[in-house]
Amino acid sequence: MEEKFAHPELRTPENLVYKRTDLLVDCPLSYCPGCGHGVAHRMLMEVLEEKEIASKTIGISPVGCSVLAYDFLNIDMLGAAHGRAPALATAIKRLWPSRYVFTYQGDGDLAAIGTAETIHACNRGENFTIIFINNGIYGMTGGQMAPTTLPGMRSSTSPYGRDTDIMGYPLKITELIAQLPGTYYVTRQSVHTPAAVRKTKKALRKAFDCQDLGKGISFVEIVSNCNSGWKMTPVQSNKWMEENMFPYYPIGDIKVDGELIEKLK
Amino acid sequence: MGELRLMKGNEAIAEAAIRAGCDGYFGYPITPQSEVLEYLMAEKPYETTGMVVLQAESEVAAINMLYGGAGTGKMVMTSSSSPGISLMQEGISYMAGTQLPALLVNIVRGGPGLGTIQPSQADYFQSVKGGGHGDYHIIVYAPASVQEMADFVKLGFDAAFKYRTPVMILSDGAIGQMMEKVYLDDPIPRRGDEEVITQCPWASTGRPMTREHNILTSLDLDPAGQERLNLRLQEKYREIEEKEVKFEMLDCEDAEYLLVAFGLSARICQKAMQLARDKGIKVGLFRPITLFPFPKKEIRKIGEKVKGMLVVEMNAGQMIEDVQLSVGCNIPIEHYGRFGGIIPTPDEVVRVLEEKIIGG
Numbered sequence: 119m120e121e122k123f124a125h126p127e128l129r130t131p132e133n134l135v136y137k138r139t140d141l142l143v144d145c146p147l148s149y150c151p152g153c154g155h156g157v158a159h160r161m162l163m164e165v166l167e168e169k170e171i172a173s174k175t176i177g178i179s180p181v182g183c184s185v186l187a188y189d190f191l192n193i194d195m196l197g198a199a200h201g202r203a204p205a206l207a208t209a210i211k212r213l214w215p216s217r218y219v220f221t222y223q224g225d226g227d228l229a230a231i232g233t234a235e236t237i238h239a240c241n242r243g244e245n246f247t248i249i250f251i252n253n254g255i256y257g258m259t260g261g262q263m264a265p266t267t268l269p270g271m272r273s274s275t276s277p278y279g280r281d282t283d284i285m286g287y288p289l290k291i292t293e294l295i296a297q298l299p300g301t302y303y304v305t306r307q308s309v310h311t312p313a314a315v316r317k318t319k320k321a322l323r324k325a326f327d328c329q330d331l332g333k334g335i336s337f338v339e340i341v342s343n344c345n346s347g348w349k350m351t352p353v354q355s356n357k358w359m360e361e362n363m364f365p366y367y368p369i370g371d372i373k374v375d376g377e378l379i380e381k382l383k
Numbered sequence: 384m385g386e387l388r389l390m391k392g393n394e395a396i397a398e399a400a401i402r403a404g405c406d407g408y409f410g411y412p413i414t415p416q417s418e419v420l421e422y423l424m425a426e427k428p429y430e431t432t433g434m435v436v437l438q439a440e441s442e443v444a445a446i447n448m449l450y451g452g453a454g455t456g457k458m459v460m461t462s463s464s465s466p467g468i469s470l471m472q473e474g475i476s477y478m479a480g481t482q483l484p485a486l487l488v489n490i491v492r493g494g495p496g497l498g499t500i501q502p503s504q505a506d507y508f509q510s511v512k513g514g515g516h517g518d519y520h521i522i523v524y525a526p527a528s529v530q531e532m533a534d535f536v537k538l539g540f541d542a543a544f545k546y547r548t549p550v551m552i553l554s555d556g557a558i559g560q561m562m563e564k565v566y567l568d569d570p571i572p573r574r575g576d577e578e579v580i581t582q583c584p585w586a587s588t589g590r591p592m593t594r595e596h597n598i599l600t601s602l603d604l605d606p607a608g609q610e611r612l613n614l615r616l617q618e619k620y621r622e623i624e625e626k627e628v629k630f631e632m633l634d635c636e637d638a639e640y641l642l643v644a645f646g647l648s649a650r651i652c653q654k655a656m657q658l659a660r661d662k663g664i665k666v667g668l669f670r671p672i673t674l675f676p677f678p679k680k681e682i683r684k685i686g687e688k689v690k691g692m693l694v695v696e697m698n699a700g701q702m703i704e705d706v707q708l709s710v711g712c713n714i715p716i717e718h719y720g721r722f723g724g725i726i727p728t729p730d731e732v733v734r735v736l737e738e739k740i741i742g743g
């Protein structure tokens with residue numbers, strides 16, 4: 119690796135300002151270049167590293183583009199069936215209260231096939247963290263319409279754009295679960311700019327800190343791009359996301375310390 | 384020392400689970416087995432042994448809770464009845480593919496569809512031949528008494544962990560609901576977390592930096608890898624067929640005819656056998672206790688000695704296929720079944736035996 123750098127002599131411990139966490143397995147990710155999943159993985163692992171809880175953490179990956187997350191995250195993991203991660207997490211956290219438990223799920227996984235598991239885990243006030251990657255599409259299966267696909271947005275199963283008369287409306291599941299007494303911290307973030315990445319990391323840190331309190335679900339939605347599914351370049355997709363996704367899925371905290379943020383009440 | 388009690392079959396299962404050191408029960412109410420969850424909620428083992436008991440939002444959630452718990456090496460179980468077990472099939476297939484130990488209880492009711500809440504044995508195919516997608520089997524025990532309902536809980540957990548596989552107790556609404564005296568073993572303490580970690584080095588319990596991370600999944604996108612997994616599973620099923628077969632033979636020494644039945648049907652056939660013997664018909668009873676692995680060799684052996692067999696089931700003829708495959712076609716093998724929650728009477732069985740096998 120060293121030889122690739124123009125000035126290997128500059129790579130000394132004193133000069134080290136940023137290092138990839140060892141909690142990410144050193145292998146190529148299966149994600150498309152430009153996709154938000156990889157950045158989200160990194161922030162998650164940095165939080166576990168900084169909190170020094172990797173050896174006490176059990177993660178659950180979904181079925182979706184991040185199905186192989188267990189290959190990239192260097193911690194103990196289980197691969198759930200499509201949509202069922204919150205059910206696995208419920209049992210694991212109850213059977214191992216000393217462990218930190220998280221699910222990592224896409225929008226099809228969490229807000230379509232797994233809606234019941236999501237809502238009931240949240241409503242029971244389970245004490246784990248849900249990380250929700252909302253890219254408004256089924257990335258893995260080739261770009262079909264998701265419950266979160268925007269009105270008018272094209273996908274392979276809404277080729278003329280999502281017609282809400284026929285296909286219904288995009289589901290704001292995050293606002294929905296925030297209403298439940300079992301959720302303690304609910305926030306919506308993104309990973310498309312350095313500033314946004316830093317905020318997401320803070321949110322993830324707070325989410326895992328919530329597990330120390332034992333007061334209910336901590337839920338971090340990350341609005342993310344799917345440049346392949348949206349058929350855009352990564353740069354275009356991030357711009358499109360800001361212009362179209364953010365108005366429908368506004369970024370920011372929704373519920374903090376068990377209290378809904380004022381504007382939602 | 385143990386303890387003698389009068390209990391319903393469903394309650395016996397619940398009590399036996401607490402005493403076996405079970406770590407977690409996850410289930411959804413459905414007749415005729417809701418007493419399992421009700422009993423556990425009333426007993427509150429979470430205050431005594433620390434066993435987790437949770438009413439899930441559906442059978443889909445319950446089986447996936449099991450998948451999660453089993454993946455961390457804990458001793459977990461669920462119970463349900465036919466429609467609920469149908470909903471669990473994806474999860475059972477995942478657990479078989481991921482090689483996870485767990486105990487499932489199916490207190491069968493009549494189907495198809497919503498069917499009836501009355502007892503049935505119509506889920507034989509579903510339990511024994513796979514049920515969910517892919518090439519897999521689970522070990523299936525068929526109790527014929529409340530005592531066996533209790534005994535097969537510990538037996539089931541032991542087999543589940545020995546082979547890292549889901550195990551099912553396949554019973555029916557009658558055995559679940561009827562009361563009999565049952566001898567309960569002394570409680571075994573639940574394993575501590577450290578014990579679980581040592582016993583199940585494969586489990587995802589939190590990775591100490593001294594080992595590689597554990598990954599529990601049935602996914603392998605490489606066909607060669609997926610074939611290797613399948614071959615490993617098949618090898619395990621062959622070993623189970625070799626070592627875990629259980630069956631019972633009654634009055635078979637001098638038998639000219641054989642009744643073959645499992646679970647509740649075997650109880651009926653026991654009485655039918657007496658009635659037939661009173662009439663001078665030399666009949667024995669062969670009762671498979673494990674339905675997978677099926678006692679193929681044992682029934683083939685006795686098939687060489689008798690003139691004919693009547694397979695009695697509360698279904699349209701399911702186990703009879705395994706009997707025929709095992710025995711071959713040198714002797715008549717006929718089926719007698721009732722459906723929809725109707726339990727055959729011993730008289731009916733004797734009449735059919737006379738008509739179809741002896742007279743036929």
Ligand SMILES: Cc1ncc(C[n+]2csc(CCOP(=O)(O)OP(=O)(O)O)c2C)c(N)n1
Nearest residue numbers: 181182183200224225226227255256257258
């Ligand atoms: C029971 C079941 N139904 C359908 C599928 C097919 N499937 C796999 S991933 C997926 C959608 C994933 O989309 P999402 O959760 O949004 O994740 P993304 O790929 O966008 O990150 C579907 C429908 C499956 N694996 N299992």
Ligand code: SF4
Nearest residue numbers: 150153183257344345
């Ligand atoms: S298909 Fe979309 S979500 Fe999946 S890896 Fe590619 S860009 Fe990311």
Ligand SMILES: [Mg+2]
Nearest residue numbers: 224225255257
């Ligand atoms: Mg998606």
